[in-house]
Amino acid sequence: MSEAVSNAQERYDLVRRITVTLVEGLDLPDDPEVIDPDQPLFGRGLELDSLDTLEIVSLIDEEYDIALDDTPDAFGSISxxxxxxxAKRD
Structure with missing residues (x-):
């Protein structure tokens, strides 16, 4: 398997895991299978709020031992x- 295919598969798997983590961790009513990874998390997207941001940071830190950036753009979507x-794994 080429490196590009391997990287694409890793990204696909991570998107799925993050989506499930957020749906379960935030107790969202959405099915992870129907959430578009480029859908906004806030506003007209998944309609999350500022308290959800703190929970996302906590969930990612617990699951992946990675501290997310605290810029507004950093939480724009699952992607x-x-x-x-x-980027922080590399």
Whole structure:
């Protein structure tokens, strides 16, 4: 398997795990299978609020031992969270 395919598979798997972690950890009514990883987490997206931000930071730290950036853009979507995790792993 090429490195590009391996990286794509790792990203896909991480997106799925993060989605499930957020749905379960935040007790969201959504099915993880229908959440678009590029869907906004706040506002018209999943409609999360500032308290959810703290819970997301805690969930990611517990699960992956990674501290997320505290910029507003860092929590824009599941894809952006995954980008941070992958960047901090390298």
């Amino acid at each position: 952006k969270i995954v980008d941070q995790i992958l």
